[in-house]
Amino acid sequence: MGSRLKGKVAIVTGAGSVPGPQDRPPIGNGRATAIVFAREGASILAVDNRLDSALETKQMVEAEGGTCSIFQADISRPKDCNAMAEECLKIYGRIDTLHNNVGIGPRKACGILEADEEDWDRVMNVNLKGLFHTCRAVLPQMVKQGSGTILNISSVGAVLHAYPKLFIYTISKAAINTFTKCLAAEFASLGIRVNCIMPGMIDSPPIYKEILPLYGGDIEKMRKDRNERVPMKHMGEPWDIATASLFLVSEEAKYITGQILAVDGGLLLQGG
């Protein structure tokens, strides 16, 4: 067990994982981050709208000797987010880190003229407004403590239009980058740091549901294309997002706020 987050309390949203293909471990960005934070001594509140999946994360963390509690919340609901923060305080007495990992894609991959307004609302309510709710739920406690870190997860899609038919997702992620800067500026003098990671092509379970249709359901075609698009010639692992997240929420990054870090194997070198 490491000690880079010793004594810290971290809320990780979307800390469960959706089912993926047989030949990959059932570990996405959120679950990997919860595990890595716990390995470095943080006590975790694993939050997900699917409680069974948060429970699996808790079992994985505890199997390694870490500390993890779970909470069911849909982050698009302000009531759930407030209850999440209250639960964290009830269990651990403080909130040091909020890791805003949740992000969803549209139900229909299409251009603007074919898109449903309902799909726009659904993605924006989770990806963007969800952060408004989670941040507002934890910030009063962080202000009281005089310290805290918030880490948002956007996407290289925010600056590189990688999948035009996922434009709603892309727009929501671009707004997260700006949201990060607004929040960082407002809370810098209060000891609260806010940063953002833009993952690139990551081989995590949700791509096998949300991205696969863009390749006609052909898994090998999707993997080949995503590997080839990256200058390093392979997709990243959820662990790459988790370890970069660890740095940004740890004391090693104590003078870093308002930054948007691409973790993308060089993808943005090609025109971001």
Ligand SMILES: NC(=O)c1ccc[n+]([C@@H]2O[C@H](COP(=O)([O-])OP(=O)(O)OC[C@H]3O[C@@H](n4cnc5c(N)ncnc54)[C@H](O)[C@@H]3O)[C@@H](O)[C@H]2O)c1
């Ligand atoms: N995989 C990639 O290639 C990639 C690329 C760029 C950005 N990202 C971003 O990384 C983040 C997550 O990574 P991932 O794709 O590995 O997913 P993940 O495996 O971390 O899973 C996300 C979890 O969020 C939960 N969830 C979904 N909607 C929710 C809601 N409304 N409230 C609470 N929980 C909810 C799901 O149940 C799931 O367990 C997202 O923000 C995603 O947009 C991923």
